[in-house]
Amino acid sequence: HYLFIVVVAVNSTLLTINAGDYIFYTDWAWTSYTVFSISQTLMLIVGATYYLTFTGVPGTATYYALIMTVYTWIAKAAWFSLGYPYDFIVTPVWLPSAMLLDLVYWATKKNKHSLILFGGVLVGMSLPLFNMVNLITVADPLETAFKYPRPTLPPYMTPIEPQVGKFYNSPVALGAGAGAVLGCTFAALGCKLNTW
Numbered sequence: 001h002y003l004f005i006v007v008v009a010v011n012s013t014l015l016t017i018n019a020g021d022y023i024f025y026t027d028w029a030w031t032s033y034t035v036f037s038i039s040q041t042l043m044l045i046v047g048a049t050y051y052l053t054f055t056g057v058p059g060t061a062t063y064y065a066l067i068m069t070v071y072t073w074i075a076k077a078a079w080f081s082l083g084y085p086y087d088f089i090v091t092p093v094w095l096p097s098a099m100l101l102d103l104v105y106w107a108t109k110k111n112k113h114s115l116i117l118f119g120g121v122l123v124g125m126s127l128p129l130f131n132m133v134n135l136i137t138v139a140d141p142l143e144t145a146f147k148y149p150r151p152t153l154p155p156y157m158t159p160i161e162p163q164v165g166k167f168y169n170s171p172v173a174l175g176a177g178a179g180a181v182l183g184c185t186f187a188a189l190g191c192k193l194n195t196w
């Protein structure tokens with residue numbers, strides 16, 4: 001059990017470290033933002049739901065998100081010491097979404113079906129919204145991109161023309177919609193990992 005929690009938390013951390021790279025893809029930022037928001041949603045919800053249903057104690061999903069946050073801060077600090085920028089994705093965006101998951105579990109008297117349906121939708125819809133805080137607090141993307149060039153960017157990822165306006169002008173709405181659907185699926189997976 002504890003090994004699983006560590007493995008999922010570490011993988012979540014690695015994912016969220018790499019999720020900061022959408023700042024570098026200035027022309028693709030919104031597209032990347034949507035994809036990374038969904039990936040973070042799924043990593044958070046499967047581990048948090050597993051931990052929550054394993055212990056049966058409301059509050060452990062938030063504790064799991066706190067583990068993710070601390071791991072990420074430690075890893076980011078290590079990257080910062082190597083000269084990598086530290087000014088993006090440092091806000092603990094997983095905590096409020098995990099709190100919603102705990103709230104659903106507590107409010108429905110530990111009903112796992114409600115946790116999957118309501119919790120999955122709430123986390124899936126809220127995390128892309130909270131993740132927008134990262135975009136508000138980060139340094140200017142162009143400045144960051146020029147300060148930390150990425151010469152290893154593969155040719156197929158090199159933007160030919162600006163992709164602004166793609167996905168109906170709303171990466172948050174697209175991320176929230178996809179996250180709400182996939183969040184339920186991964187919440188169910190988190191429950192199923194407890195052989196339920």
